[in-house]
Amino acid sequence: MVQNILVKILLSPFSLLYGIVISARNFFFLIGLIKRSSFNLPIINIGNLSIGGAGKTPHVEYLVKLLQPYINVSVLSRGYGRNTKGFQFVEAQGDALQFGDEPLQYKRKFRDLVVAVSESRALGIPEILKYNPHINTIVLDDAFQHLAVDPSLNILLTEQTNLFTDDYLLPSGRLREWKSAYKRADIIIVTKCLEGFDENQKNAIIAKINPLENQKIFFTHYLYGNPYNIYDPKKKAELNENLNILLVSAIANTTYLNSYIETTGCNVEHIQFEDHHYFSEHEMSVINSAFQQISNPNKILLSSEKDAMRLDMHRKFIISNQLPIFALPIKVEFLFGEGKIFDDIIKNHLLDFKI
Secondary structure (H helix, E strand, O other), rough: OOHHHHHHHHHHHHHHHHHHHHHHHHHHHHHHHOOOOOOOEEEHHHOOOOOOOOHHHHHHHHHHHHHHHOOOEEEEEEOOOOHHHOEEOOOOOOHHHHHHHHHHHHHHHHHHHOEEEOHHHHHHHHHHHHHOOOOOOEEEEOOOOOOOOOOOOOEEEEEEEEEEHHHHHHHOOOEEOOHHHHHOOOEEEOOOOOOOHHHHHHHHHHHHHHHOOOOEEEEEEEEEEEOOOOOOOEOOOOOOOEEEEEEEEEOOOHHHHHHHHHHHHOOOEEEEOOOOOOOHHHHHHHHEEEEEOOOOEEEEEEEEEHHHHHHHHHHHEEEEEEEEOOEEOOOEOOOOOHHHHHHHHHHHHHHHHOO
């Protein structure tokens, strides 16, 4: 604890310098020195102030599931971690290195969804529309801090256990912008709320964030489904005390995931990597060796759906070694019965949108 505080103090001058640069950039956008692009269709931006771990991917999927039955929706992402450049439409048969793990996950889960990647959202949106003029709305994945596009609706995510109000600017903290940037949000969602989260905790967080009059705050948690085999989704596993799992994770924050797995009673061994890590051949061999050493024949290798996109790059190795890799599906649920309120806000925004 003392060491962490000391590190933050030592890094604080760099955070201040970083903050000055960010403030200058935002000021240039504010006065129009750097132009923002606006479009004649609804652009829903979903992102966070911190670096990773707030749950953007399942919340984007929630929006897609909400909107796809009614309108033609597309998702545009930067494609973090890909080794390609420029604008590309994501193809389900591609790999994570080509498109990034999250865009590939969207495409494989929603085969009819138009998913694209582009470092520049301002350039990516016209490209989507040029080839898909039927698109009615575009969801921007992780673009809260990218001011080049003026979205029609801004959704900000923040974790219950890592609120932006308690964080600091990079590099002493995890914030990509000053805390005051939350004022750009139309909706704030407090994500990954822990078991037993109640009205008192809800009210305390609302008081801490101190939302503007026009801002609405929601609270969500994850619901986990039964893990499915990534090469045969009909094969599912039940997490219980009779099962041994080798958990392989490369996500920003595993605390929430670990807490859930503990409740299942599974015997767990965990191999953990940094967020968005691309597994090497040597690491796959290490993972395989660790799995083979588990004596219980009732065993699986478990990963998140996002990690499965990167593990799949070693498909030949996985199949030849008969590694039973199962992905753990998650979906978002709104607390306090407020899911319909959120849904209606989104739907009404689209209905009321004016060019």
